Amino acid sequence: DVKVTQSSRYLVKRTGEKVFLECVQDMDHENMFWYRQDPGLGLRLIYFSYDVKMKEKGDIPEGYSVSREKKERFSLILESASTNQTSMYLCASSQTRNEKLFFGSGTQLSVL
Amino acid sequence: SQQGEEDPQALSIQEGENATMNCSYKTSINNLQWYRQNSGRGLVHLILIRSNEREKHSGRLRVTLDTSKKSSSLLITASRAADTASYFCAPGSSGSARQLTFGSGTQLTVLP
Numbered sequence: 001d002v003k004v005t006q007s008s009r010y011l012v013k014r015t016g017e018k019v020f021l022e023c024v025q026d027m028d029h030e031n032m033f034w035y036r037q038d039p040g041l042g043l044r045l046i047y048f049s050y051d052v053k054m055k056e057k058g059d060i061p062e063g064y065s066v067s068r069e070k071k072e073r074f075s076l077i078l079e080s081a082s083t084n085q086t087s088m089y090l091c092a093s094s095q096t097r098n099e100k101l102f103f104g105s106g107t108q109l110s111v112l
Numbered sequence: 113s114q115q116g117e118e119d120p121q122a123l124s125i126q127e128g129e130n131a132t133m134n135c136s137y138k139t140s141i142n143n144l145q146w147y148r149q150n151s152g153r154g155l156v157h158l159i160l161i162r163s164n165e166r167e168k169h170s171g172r173l174r175v176t177l178d179t180s181k182k183s184s185s186l187l188i189t190a191s192r193a194a195d196t197a198s199y200f201c202a203p204g205s206s207g208s209a210r211q212l213t214f215g216s217g218t219q220l221t222v223l224p
Contacts (some may be wrong), residue, residue, distance in 0.1 A: 004154075033211060040114070042216035043155075043200070058211065090154055098142060098204035101212060103154030 003027075006091050006104035013111050019078040021107050023091030031094045032074035033101065034058075034066065036087040049074055050097075057086065083112045114138050114186075115213040116201035124221040131188045133218040135201030143204040144177055144184045148197045149217070155200060158186075215216045 007022035025032065033048040035058075045058030047066040055066050063085060067075045074093075078085055087106050092101040116135040125131050125193065143162045147155040161168045161177045161184065168175045174187040188195055198217040 015192070026124075035214075040216060043214040045211055045213055048211050057209075059213070062209045088152075092155075098212060100145065100160060101147075101155070101156050101202075103156070108152070 004091055004093055004102050004104040006089075006107050008107050009105065009109055012108045013078075013081050013109065015082060015111060017078075017081050017111075019081050019109070019111075021076040021078075021089055021091075021109070023074045023076070023093075023104055024072050024094040025074075025102070026072065027093070027095070027102075028071065029093040029095045029102075030071075031097065032068065033092045033094075034064075034074065034076045035090045035092065037090060037106075038087050042053070047077065083111050085109065086111045114203055114205060115215045116144070116203050118199065118216050121216065122219045122221070124223065125191060127191060127193055127224050129191055131191050131195070131220055131222070133151055133186045133199050133200070133201075133220070135184045135203075137182050137184075137201075139182075139205070140220055141179070141203045141205060144175075145158045145162040145201045145202045145204060145212070146175060146184075147172075147185050147202065149180060149200065150197045151204070155199075155214075158199075160204075188220075191220075193222050193224045194222060196222045 034046040035043040049068045065077045091104040146158045149155045200217040202212040
């Protein structure tokens with residue numbers, strides 16, 4: 001079965017630090033996504049990518065950037081972490097547009 | 113992209129009872145998907161129903177789709193304590209969008 005691996009389960013960072021969240025999938029999927037999940041707000045799409053070196057903004061890209069140098073890896077970067085970026089971050093991948101996302105286990109990021 | 117809106121926000125039932133959750137969306141779709149999320153984990157894909165289907169079954173899950181009303185329902189029969197989770201619907205757009213978006217979900221609690 002498809003595995004989507006997020007590098008950290010829990011992460012604690014200081015305000016102003018540069019933060020890298022890594023995501024790797026092992027099924028050669030074209031599409032990869034980063035969401036954040038906050039209580040009462042559901043999942044919100046930050047960025048997505050449908051090919052190597054391609055990226056598109058989701059609904060809340062401000063304060064984030066992404067990198068996709070290899071097909072299997074999609075990184076989310078917080079250039080200068082702020083406390084309002086404390087959240088659960090979820091990575092997902094899919095082969096077919098708009099069908100069956102496979103999610104990682106999530107990274108709970110706390111910015112102090 | 114569009115997100116589905118799940119209803120109710122929370123549902124509490126006894127083990128053995130059936131649980132019904134509803135989803136509404138706004139524009140035309142190719143498919144509609146349901147996902148489950150256990151507390152603090154990633155989402156897991158449960159079932160996909162295409163726009164030309166009216167009903168689909170998978171084990172104890174039954175999904176219906178009414179495209180004229182732009183709504184779907186997820187029925188879990190003979191619920192178990194292990195079904196306690198959040199459930200999300202995700203409409204798959206018929207446009208060119210590659211991404212799925214999610215609402216806040218229905219929190220289902222099954223009491224033993």
